Amino acid sequence: MCRHLAYLGAPRSPAGPAFQAPHSLLVQSYAPRDMRGGGAVNADGFGLGWFADDGRTVRHRRSSPIWTDETVPRLAETVRAPVYVGAVRSGTAGMPVAEAACAPFADEDWLFSHNGVVRGWPDSVAGLAEKLPVADLLRLEARTDSALLWALLRHRLRGSADPVGEIAQLVTDVERAAPGSRLNLLLAGRDIVIGTAWTHALSVHAGADGVLVASEPCDDDPGWRPVPDGHLVVVRPGRPPSVETTALDAGRATERRQA
Known part of the structure; x- marks a missing residue:
C-alpha cells in the first residue's frame, strides 16, 4: 500500500531517511514492517520531491523499484531542503504502473502523497469527481485513486487558506463515499506538513x-511517536518546529478498531 515520509525543518538532505538509515525508505520498499495486509513489497515505482532554492517544487520519479535507480541516492545527497517528501509505491491491482502514478504529486506550491486505497474505485467516488472542473479531470496524471485524491485536494486548496481543514474534510468525504478506504495522506507546503493516519500506520520524530x-x-530512536488511527498531525516551522495532533473523527476510528 506504499510507504512515504515528509520532513520540515532546517535544510537537510533527504538521503538519510530515504537511503542511509537502518530502516530507510529504500529498505521499506522491499522489507516493510507494517503494511497491514496491503502487500509485501513496494516495487511499483518511487518518487522524491522537495522545495528548491527558488521556492518551487522539484521531483524525481520513476516507475521502477527504487533499488534499481543507481543515480537517486547520490542525487539525494546533493539536496539540502527545508521541506521534502519521499514515497515508494505498491500499486493497487488494476491500476497502472507508470511514472505518472507515483507520488509525490505536485504543483508549484504543494507536494502530495497517498498511502492506501479508495474502496470501490472508481464508482464509489464518482460523485466527488463530478464536482471537479472538467479541465482538472482531463489533466489527471494517472487513472488512479491517488491521482484523483490529489486533484480533489488541489482544487479545494485553490480557494482556501486552510489546508488543514481541507485535507481533514477530504478524508471525511472520501470515507463517507467509500467506507473502509485507507487514507494516509501527506501534504507538504513551504511552511507546513500535514499527515493523516486513517487505517494505515504513521509515526512522527x-x-x-x-x-x-x-x-x-x-x-x-526512542523519539519516534505513533500517530493514533483517525488522527491528523500538523508540523509548522519554529525553533523547535511545532507538532500538533488532533482527531479527524475519533468515534468512527474507534468503531473501526473494535470491528
Whole structure:
C-alpha cells in the first residue's frame, strides 16, 4: 500500500531517511514492517520531491523499484531542503504502473502523497469527481485513486487558506463515499506538513531543528511517536518546529478498531 515520509525543518538532505538509515525508505520498499495486509513489497515505482532554492517544487520519479535507480541516492545527497517528501509505491491491482502514478504529486506550491486505497474505485467516488472542473479531470496524471485524491485536494486548496481543514474534510468525504478506504495522506507546503493516519500506520520524530513524519520509523530512536488511527498531525516551522495532533473523527476510528 506504499510507504512515504515528509520532513520540515532546517535544510537537510533527504538521503538519510530515504537511503542511509537502518530502516530507510529504500529498505521499506522491499522489507516493510507494517503494511497491514496491503502487500509485501513496494516495487511499483518511487518518487522524491522537495522545495528548491527558488521556492518551487522539484521531483524525481520513476516507475521502477527504487533499488534499481543507481543515480537517486547520490542525487539525494546533493539536496539540502527545508521541506521534502519521499514515497515508494505498491500499486493497487488494476491500476497502472507508470511514472505518472507515483507520488509525490505536485504543483508549484504543494507536494502530495497517498498511502492506501479508495474502496470501490472508481464508482464509489464518482460523485466527488463530478464536482471537479472538467479541465482538472482531463489533466489527471494517472487513472488512479491517488491521482484523483490529489486533484480533489488541489482544487479545494485553490480557494482556501486552510489546508488543514481541507485535507481533514477530504478524508471525511472520501470515507463517507467509500467506507473502509485507507487514507494516509501527506501534504507538504513551504511552511507546513500535514499527515493523516486513517487505517494505515504513521509515526512522527520531532528533533530540535526538524520533524520527520513517516509510515514507519526509519531507525530505533526512542523519539519516534505513533500517530493514533483517525488522527491528523500538523508540523509548522519554529525553533523547535511545532507538532500538533488532533482527531479527524475519533468515534468512527474507534468503531473501526473494535470491528
